[in-house]
Amino acid sequence: MPIDFSFTPEQEELRASVREWCKKEITPLVDEMEEKEEFNKGMVEKFKKKFLNMWIPKEYGGTDADTVDVCIVAEEVGYASGSCLTLLEVGGLGCLPIVFGGTEEQKKKFLAPIASGEKFYGFGLTDEGAGSDPANIKLRAEKKGDEYVLNGMKRLISNCDIAHSITTFAKTDPSKGAKGISAFLIDIGNPGFVVGKRLWGWGIKVHHTNELEFKDCRVPAERLIGKENDGFIYAMKCLDRTRLVLAAGNVGIARAAFDVAVKFAQEREAFGKPISEYQAISFKLAEISTEIEAARLLAYKAAWLDNQKIRHTRETSMAKWYGCELARKSAEAAVKILGGYGWSKDYPVMIHLHDALGFINAQGTTEIHKMIISRYLFD
Numbered sequence: 001m002p003i004d005f006s007f008t009p010e011q012e013e014l015r016a017s018v019r020e021w022c023k024k025e026i027t028p029l030v031d032e033m034e035e036k037e038e039f040n041k042g043m044v045e046k047f048k049k050k051f052l053n054m055w056i057p058k059e060y061g062g063t064d065a066d067t068v069d070v071c072i073v074a075e076e077v078g079y080a081s082g083s084c085l086t087l088l089e090v091g092g093l094g095c096l097p098i099v100f101g102g103t104e105e106q107k108k109k110f111l112a113p114i115a116s117g118e119k120f121y122g123f124g125l126t127d128e129g130a131g132s133d134p135a136n137i138k139l140r141a142e143k144k145g146d147e148y149v150l151n152g153m154k155r156l157i158s159n160c161d162i163a164h165s166i167t168t169f170a171k172t173d174p175s176k177g178a179k180g181i182s183a184f185l186i187d188i189g190n191p192g193f194v195v196g197k198r199l200w201g202w203g204i205k206v207h208h209t210n211e212l213e214f215k216d217c218r219v220p221a222e223r224l225i226g227k228e229n230d231g232f233i234y235a236m237k238c239l240d241r242t243r244l245v246l247a248a249g250n251v252g253i254a255r256a257a258f259d260v261a262v263k264f265a266q267e268r269e270a271f272g273k274p275i276s277e278y279q280a281i282s283f284k285l286a287e288i289s290t291e292i293e294a295a296r297l298l299a300y301k302a303a304w305l306d307n308q309k310i311r312h313t314r315e316t317s318m319a320k321w322y323g324c325e326l327a328r329k330s331a332e333a334a335v336k337i338l339g340g341y342g343w344s345k346d347y348p349v350m351i352h353l354h355d356a357l358g359f360i361n362a363q364g365t366t367e368i369h370k371m372i373i374s375r376y377l378f379d
């Protein structure tokens with residue numbers, strides 16, 4: 001079978017329409033949102049309606065988009081705004097554990113409000129016990145009658161300020177490590193559950209992360225997603241897909257910084273000619289453009305494997321770390337090529353740099369992805 005690297009006419013059409021949508025609905029708001037460090041609420045509502053149904057199967061009201069299509073959307077949204085990329089990313093993280101593990105009744109009840117754009121669910125895995133090693137989370141959920149009682153905390157949980165509920169992972173059997181974790185859908189406002197202090201961050205700063213506090217938080221048993229102690233499996237299946245949003249989305253960030261640098265290099269003159277005519281500049285841009293191509297190939301190959309239902313944990317890890325590190329590299333190159341303007345707020349390249357640094361540490365750090373890849377080398 002021949003290899004075909006081209007996108008279909010439908011995929012090209014999707015990219016063009018998402019690009020237009022972002023130019024109209026996101027780009028004009030970026031400066032204001034970055035300044036206020038807050039999402040524009042009207043834009044968030046439109047974003048939810050437009051894109052979050054992609055994560056939901058058709059029988060529950062969604063469009064059941066394939067992963068290549070999700071990556072196309074992620075790349076274009078990432079180009080427009082790193083912070084807005086978190087809406088797509090966390091939107092998927094919050095609902096995919098239900099798609100993968102929920103009972104039929106839960107899918108009908110909890111997925112329809114996502115498909116219609118009415119609700120948004122956050123994703124609460126990281127806590128005081130662990131980030132990179134989620135088998136060691138500490139949040140405890142004890143079964144008492146037909147309820148679960150949760151005690152503990154979560155940290156670094158994204159987009160709680162726009163979420164209605166959080167897909168929360170807790171230990172139901174602490175003696176069993178990863179095999180003792182369950183997932184719950186917990187509404188914000190559930191007694192015993194409060195969204196706590198914000199952890200202020202340097203990048204992706206329109207989006208916020210918060211701590212979550214659970215004190216004798218009682219949750220009805222029907223809020224246990226799927227089966228008790230299967231939560232870790234749902235989380236890992238989910239991450240295999242949502243990490244690709246960051247892989248492709250960071251290709252978008254890399255492109256955004258690169259485009260600013262290419263334009264600037266052609267316009268800015270030093271020593272009597274445009275700086276693009278100096279090899280120190282043009283070779284740097286040639287390198288970045290090569291790496292953008294490489295990162296795109298990694299991301300879309302992993303997405304294609306997901307579409308074929310072929311295991312792609314290794315390829316996803318490659319695409320995630322490489323895409324995020326490339327966005328950092330492209331933004332850092334742009335900051336340097338722009339000279340003093342690179343540092344200024346007149347150009348967005350510092351925002352891209354800080355956004356990329358934030359994404360490097362989300363959904364598994366670069367070291368964790370290299371660890372996953374190396375397991376395939378030696379196992």
Ligand SMILES: Cc1cc2nc3c(=O)[nH]c(=O)nc-3n(C[C@H](O)[C@H](O)[C@H](O)COP(=O)(O)OP(=O)(O)OC[C@H]3O[C@@H](n4cnc5c(N)ncnc54)[C@H](O)[C@@H]3O)c2cc1C
Nearest residue numbers: 123124125126130131132156157158361362363364365367
């Ligand atoms: C912007 C942002 C948004 C986030 N949003 C969410 C969210 O919505 N929900 C959620 O659940 N979590 C979220 N997180 C948390 C994120 O998943 C964790 O920060 C990440 O997994 C790293 O965990 P940690 O911070 O506990 O670092 P640690 O696990 O403590 O790691 C610290 C350092 O040690 C390194 N390290 C750890 N283990 C190894 C190893 N075996 N070999 C080599 N190096 C190692 C790491 O790479 C890192 O450099 C978010 C994080 C960020 C930055």
